Amino acid sequence: MKRATALGVALVCASAALPAWAQEEQAVVVPEGPIESPRSGAIVVRAGGYKPEIDKEKALNGATPYKDTFGESSLLVIELEMQRFFYQGIGTAGVGLSAGYGEKYAAAKLAGGGNAAEKTALKLVPLQLNGFYKFDYAAFEWGIPLVPYGKLGLVYTPWWVTKGDSTNTAQGIKGSGGKWGWAATAGVSFLLDVLQPRFARDFDSDLGVNHSYLFAEYSYADVDNFGAGGLDLSSRRWMFGLTLDY
Amino acid sequence: MRLTLAVSLLFASAALGQSVSFSGTAIQSNEIVVSKADCATPKQVTWTRTGNVACDTLFIWLSDENCTGTPGTGDLTLKEISQGDTVSLTGTLTLRMSDALTKGGLTCEGQTTEKTFKLCATTKTVDTLGQCKDTDSNVGTTSVSFIFDPSPPVAPDAPSVTGLDGALSVSVSVPSTATQLRVEVVSLVAGEDGGTPTAGDVVSSKDQATDNTTFRMDNLENGVQYGVRAFAFDKAGNQSPASALSTGTPIPSNGFWDAYIDAGGKETGGCGAGGGGIALGAVLAALGFWVTSRRKQS
Incomplete structure (x- = not known):
């Protein structure tokens, strides 16, 4: 009986020890640099002047x-863009969808x-679907914090004019x-991570924001129903904003 | 002995929780305010009670002082619930300011200043040892004031009027007790011997709360001079005298669209979407959904 008990205790101890032994045999890989969460898209917020080329009709x-x-003077336009990355290698490519709003008031x-006491206003909602490429390889691999990029997109802009209400x-x-x-659109982004690397890492680990940028971009937009005439909402404009990769 | 104590404590705990609440659309911010015109108009209030009426009759009444004790000779009793009544748990009260004033020896016409009554629910409650208290105390959980307000607000200042296209913009000052404003556009009747014109028929009228003091009065004829006056209303619905009469004339004006069309612009409006446009819109929507819906892989 004593021998059986001893055997049982030994088996229990062995079964408990085996997984621990097996774990010790597994290789533990410690990354050399900080761990970065996967990057799949970006949110872009921008603002700028929008002066439609109405008078060129x-x-x-x-x-x-x-x-x-x-x-x-121009309309003040604020836009929000959601980007989705489908290529990440030598740079990043993807598609983006943006929507904005702009308005301009003046006396009738x-x-x-x-000038009358009545107010008149032109209001716009610029929508755009674009494909983009940004050369961020140099920023991530060589530490150069500038990211040039370009976009080509389809635009649809609902508009309306008010007088009074x-x-x-x-x-x-x-x-x-x-x-x-x-x-x-062509622009250049400045990678803010270089200013506060530790804060940038925390931003990623806490909120999943891999990188943040400030940017300036220039857009050449022909918004005239592809030359069909009528109200010409084309513009040549600078926009400035913030991008968050997530 | 212990059983008696336990039963009395159980009884006391139920009695201690007795309360009466008041509700109804007539109650606004714990007040029911009536004007002289509505002095005899009934106001409905629903009462609901919980707990037992253990010690004495529960009174629901109007007091012109505080909700303590039992109704006096000048107070208006609205409802009495007898001791031990377990059936009357809710009901409707009909409040008339004229009744409350009459009970106190006053009249709607004779009362020229504001008068406030408290809607009370009082009874003798049980103390922590299960003993009935000697005096009635308030068991109402909702503090409702029934207020007679016979005084209208003062008239607003003469409104400021600006001519718009087929409309007038009217800015009104707000008297201190006002909660509602009314602007009336009236035709002008020439004064005798070319004197100051007076108000004729009302052409249009608009009411707004006092947090928006600018009125846009539409559907007026350009080039015609109109009179404009304002009224203020307080919480009770008392209407102030009319303000002094201002005048204004709608003036035609051109907005940007008028200027564009007059200059020969060929835009005809519309969404610019033929069959292709609709298809592109559908593609945009689908891609937008794809761009925004996929979750991050981790």
Whole structure:
């Protein structure tokens, strides 16, 4: 009986010890650098001036209704873009979808040309689907914190004009619609991680934000229903913003 | 002895929890405010009670002082629930300011200042040892004031009027007790011997809460001079006298769209989406869903 008990105790001890022994045999790989979470997309927030080329419409014969109403200033546009990466190697490529909003208010005009108390406004919602490529290889591999990039996209911009608190109608035509077009964008991002590497690592481990950038970009957009005429919402504009890779 | 104590404690715990709550659409911010015009108008309030009426009658009443004791001669009793009643758990009260004033020897016409009554629920409650207290105390959990407000707000200042296209923009000052404003656009009747014009028929009217003091009065004729006056209303619905009459004239103006069309712009509006546009829109929507819906792999 004593021998059987001793055998049982030995078996239990052995069964408990075996997994531990097996674990000790497994190789533990310790990464050399900090561990980074997988990167799959980005969120981009940007703002900038948007001056539509309305006064360049040929049918206007040199008349300048935009300038006469709003002066030389631009609409302030704010945009949010969601990007999805489908290639990460020598740089990063993917598709992005952005939506924005911009508006410009001015006084309506009296018959004599003076300013009325009534306000008129042009409002836009620029939507864009684009493909992009950014050369971030140098930033990640060589430590150069500048990332040049380019985008090519399809644009659709709903727009409407108000006077007072309703949509402006003139000669029976309601002042609202949507315009198709295309846009090409080039820009450069500054990788903020280089300023506070430890904060950047915490940002990744805590929130999953791999990298953050400040950027400036220039867009060449033809938004005139591909030359079909009518209201020309084309623009050549600078935008500035923040990108968060996640 | 122990059994008696246990039973009395059990009884006391149920009695200690007795309470009466009041609810109803007439109650706004724990107040029911009535004007002189509504002095005899009934206001419905629902009462609901919990616990036992263990010691004495439960009174629901209107007091012009505090909710303590039992209703006096000047107080209006609305409901009595007898000791031991386990059936009457909820019901509806009908409050009339005229009744409350009359009980106190007052009248709707004679009362020229604000008068406040408290909606009370009082009874003798049980103390922690299971003994009934000597005096009635308040068991109402909702503090409701029934207020007679016979005084209208003062008239707003003469409104500031700006001419818009087919409309007038009217800015109104708010008297201190006002909660609602009304602006009326009226036709003008010429004064005698070319004197100051007076208000004629009401052309349009609009009410707004006092947090928005700018009114846009639409559907007016350009080039026609109109009179504009404002009224203030307090919580009770008392209407102030009319403000002094201002005048304004709608003026035609051109918005940006007018300027564009007048200049020969060829835009005809619409979404610019033929069959191809709709297809592209569908592609955009699908890709947008794909871009935003996939979760991060980790």
